[in-house]
Amino acid sequence: MDWPGIIKQLQDRGWTQTQLAERCGCAQSTISALARDKTEVPAYSTGRELERLVDSGAAPEQAEA
Helix, strand or coil: CCHHHHHHHHHHCCCCHHHHHHHHCCCHHHHHHHHCCCCCCCCHHHHHHHHHHHHHCCCHHHHCC
């Protein structure tokens, strides 16, 4: 999975690493490591939520509603 690419897509939509971490229930450092390709496989729940967010096309304000 291209985690750096997924996180970049989400950041381009306005998501910050902190918002992504809160949404995924992980630490911001986990998102940072994925973005820098320092972690190849995140926890299942983190990876699944990132995939769901990128597939939904939601911006942060849309996802919180």
